[in-house]
Structures are given as C-alpha cells and as structure tokens.
Amino acid sequence: MLAAAQAGVLARRQLLGLGHSADFLEDQVAAERWRLISEVVVCTTTGALTREQLMWAGVLHAGPGSAVGGLTALERRGLRHWHRDEITVLLAKSHNLRPLAGVRFVETRRPVGRYATGALPTWRTEPAALLFAGYVASVRTALGLVAAVVQQRLTSADRLAAEIEEMQPLRRAKRLKRTLGVIADGAQSLAEIRVHRMCLENGLPVPHRQTERVDASGQRRFTDAEWRLADGRVVILEVDGGFHMQVAHWEDDIARERDLVATGAVVLRCTARELVDEPHRVAASLRAVGVGRSSA
Numbered sequence: 001m002l003a004a005a006q007a008g009v010l011a012r013r014q015l016l017g018l019g020h021s022a023d024f025l026e027d028q029v030a031a032e033r034w035r036l037i038s039e040v041v042v043c044t045t046t047g048a049l050t051r052e053q054l055m056w057a058g059v060l061h062a063g064p065g066s067a068v069g070g071l072t073a074l075e076r077r078g079l080r081h082w083h084r085d086e087i088t089v090l091l092a093k094s095h096n097l098r099p100l101a102g103v104r105f106v107e108t109r110r111p112v113g114r115y116a117t118g119a120l121p122t123w124r125t126e127p128a129a130l131l132f133a134g135y136v137a138s139v140r141t142a143l144g145l146v147a148a149v150v151q152q153r154l155t156s157a158d159r160l161a162a163e164i165e166e167m168q169p170l171r172r173a174k175r176l177k178r179t180l181g182v183i184a185d186g187a188q189s190l191a192e193i194r195v196h197r198m199c200l201e202n203g204l205p206v207p208h209r210q211t212e213r214v215d216a217s218g219q220r221r222f223t224d225a226e227w228r229l230a231d232g233r234v235v236i237l238e239v240d241g242g243f244h245m246q247v248a249h250w251e252d253d254i255a256r257e258r259d260l261v262a263t264g265a266v267v268l269r270c271t272a273r274e275l276v277d278e279p280h281r282v283a284a285s286l287r288a289v290g291v292g293r294s295s296a
Helices: 012-017 022-030 051-062 070-076 125-135 139-151 157-166 173-184 190-201 247-261 272-277 279-288
Strands: 009-011 041-043 087-091 103-107 208-214 220-228 234-240 266-271
Touching (some): 009 012, 139 157, 157 173
Parallel strands (some): 087 103
Antiparallel strands (some): 009 041, 220 234
16 A cells, blocks of 8 residues: 555545546545645544655655655665754755655765665665765865765765766865775774874874773773884873763773773874864874874
C-alpha cells in the first residue's frame, strides 16, 4: 500500500491517481481520520508528525523532482552529531511554492534527481556533503563536515574528491580539495587537519596521527598527534573540542592524560579554538618541549 510505503503521507495527486475522489479525501479529513499537512499533502495518521513523515511531507509538497538534501540527507545516510531539527528539501527553481512548517526548501539549478536514490528521494552522501560545504556560511563548518563524513566512514576522501569534479562549478572547490588531500594522507578529523596546518605554517614536523598506544592502565588509546624525539621521549598533543567541557568527558580526559603520562610520554593539551585563533602559541609550547629539534 502506497501510504504504508510513505510513512502514511500522501499527495493529493497520488490519491487521484489511485482512483480516489477529492470528496473521499475531504470526508477522511472531516472525520478526523486523516489530516491535511498542506494544500497538497495529507497524512493518514493523527498526532504529531514523525521525522520520517515530515521528510515525506516536504518532498511531496515540493513535488516531483525534489529530494531530501543537506544535513537531513546525511542524517539518513548515518551521519551522527550534526543534527538539525529543520528538514532540508532540494528542488528546482520555483516561484510559487508555499512554505511548510519544519521544512527548509533550497532551490538549486543542479539536476536534483541525478543525485537522489531511494523510495524517499535522498541525495547521496558525496553530493549532499559537498553542496552543504560549498555554501554554508562558515568555512570551519564546511571543512568539519567533510572531515566528519570520512571519519564516520560514510564515504572516502577519494570519492569526495572525484565528486567535486563532477559537481563543478562548486564554491570552495579548491579549499575542499586541499582538505581532502590532507584527509587522504591520514588525517581523519578536523582537529588533525588543523594540527597538520599549524605544523606546516610554523615550521614543525608533521606528527604521527591516530597512533595506538597501551597506557599505564592497560587501555588501548589512539592519540591525536605525537612526535618521537631524538632523546627517546614521545610528545603527545591532545585536542579538546567543545564536548570535552562536559563533566563526564572532562573526567575521562583527565584519566586518559594521567595514564599516558605514566608511560613516560609528555602530554600537551590545547583547544580546537586555539588551533584556529592562536596556532603560534601551540607551536611555541611544542618547541619548548623539544618538538622540531630532531623530531621523528
């Protein structure tokens, strides 16, 4: 049944195509068995719309050729920690589409259907990530997203780089390709990319990334960045993002640092903000403990 396949959401045109009259629809709504979502979309259930129902409502409201896009598409593809309440629906240029609560309609000249798959048309990971990264206001957010989709194994740096060529012209294409080059070289997170850039700009050797270590408590740890000095010492730089300020993460980080130090490592910490706004200060601290003097 079509309604079941679409989470209970239907367009008027679909009902007419199935042989139901406009009067049939109005009778269901009047009896409060169904309810209108917009002038062209009806839901066959009552109560608040689920997230999936709102996605269907957005696509059906926009009409044929539309698709779920942006962070909503990436959410459906499995992206974590980038949730936005508002649903994003992509469509061709339109001058008469009425708004729909909870849905952000984004007009594009790109062939929307070319990048969509699934019963609920949803953009593939690569074009969804790149279009968002190309046009979101913050460059930091753009680079963080492309790093996140690779880090969470939704795609690869190589596939994203190939998709950039297919999507030309694309805003920030050169910047995105440079970032993907660093990711392909081993960096998996935006923090690692920022450390890499900080080292290049301040004349420090590029660190080893995501090195597995067994700490003093026997736990396997993966360090953000580390340098091996000529005197045998290991210097580790740990980058704290915003979530590290939560109490549980803060305590975990203290224990992690203590157990790494107990193995003889020199552990320095910085914030993601410092790497953006004051990378020279982080570099100076690394030099002070010996990084750059015959580091391996």
